[in-house]
Amino acid sequence: xxDAVLTYRxxxxxxxxxxAREPRQNSRAxxxxxxxxxxxxxxxxxxxxxxxxxxMRNDVREAEIAKIRQAVRLEEKGxxxxxxxxxxxxxxxxA
Numbered sequence: 001x002x003d004a005v006l007t008y009r010x011x012x013x014x015x016x017x018x019x020a021r022e023p024r025q026n027s028r029a030x031x032x033x034x035x036x037x038x039x040x041x042x043x044x045x046x047x048x049x050x051x052x053x054x055x056m057r058n059d060v061r062e063a064e065i066a067k068i069r070q071a072v073r074l075e076e077k078g079x080x081x082x083x084x085x086x087x088x089x090x091x092x093x094x095a
Contacts, residue, residue, distance in 0.1 A: 035082045036075070043072045043089050064091070
């Protein structure tokens, strides 16, 4: 056999060996862009959850939203890492 890994596809009860596709290698910039977009989406989700929560006092709600916005701002400037921003946004760690 060859060194290449084979996969199999089924066409109308006929098994046909095919060459496996190489996994697409994402560049570092693409991964960073995905993470930055995810952070913004997660921050918006958390902010929406706080704004829709009627049981929270307004001062506490505004303080939590301010922490989230600050975490996003700090991550955009490169002062904190993606994981630190996620910890702050999820409420595990305070800014």
